Amino acid sequence: MTNAPERVKKLVIDLKSDWTEYLEITNEAIELANEYIAEKVVGRTSFTDCLHIALATINRADFLVSWNFKHSVNMDRIRGYNSINIKNGYKQLEIRSPREFINYDNE
Numbered sequence: 436m437t438n439a440p441e442r443v444k445k446l447v448i449d450l451k452s453d454w455t456e457y458l459e460i461t462n463e464a465i466e467l468a469n470e471y472i473a474e475k476v477v478g479r480t481s482f483t484d485c486l487h488i489a490l491a492t493i494n495r496a497d498f499l500v501s502w503n504f505k506h507s508v509n510m511d512r513i514r515g516y517n518s519i520n521i522k523n524g525y526k527q528l529e530i531r532s533p534r535e536f537i538n539y540d541n542e
Contacts, residue, residue, distance in 0.1 A: 443502065464489040467523065476515030481506045491528055492520050498529045500536065508532050 439447075468485035471477060477485060484506040491499040501507040507530055517527040 439502075458490045458494055460486065460490070461493070464493055467492065467519070467525075470519055470523070471516055474515065474519055476512055476519065477506050488516050488528065488530070492516075492525050495526065496528065498531055500531055500533050502533065504532070 464486060467489035468482060471485040471488065472479055472482065484503060487501075488499060488507065499507070506512060513528075513530050516530070520527060
């Protein structure tokens with residue numbers, strides 16, 4: 436979150452604790468993240484992004500919402516992550532942009 440815009444940092448800080456679940460980094464998540472890299476979904480410098488995706492996958496998140504269009508919210512990369520997820524017996528992970536969750540009911 437270090438490189439996130441200030442408005443994004445504030446959003447995370449202001450999240451209600453009732454809506455927040457902290458996940459433990461496990462060997463299973465590290466191994467899955469390393470597999471994403473070994474299979475060249477992304478490069479080694481993207482380990483943190485891979486770990487984020489692996490944790491969401493292992494913990495069966497309904498969605499992973501991200502502004503990271505280079506390493507996460509990218510159709511080719513999403514296919515790569517999910518092919519590895521399926522190969523390892525996990526479900527596909529829905530990786531989406533926050534814009535897909537904007538409510539347009541006022542229009």
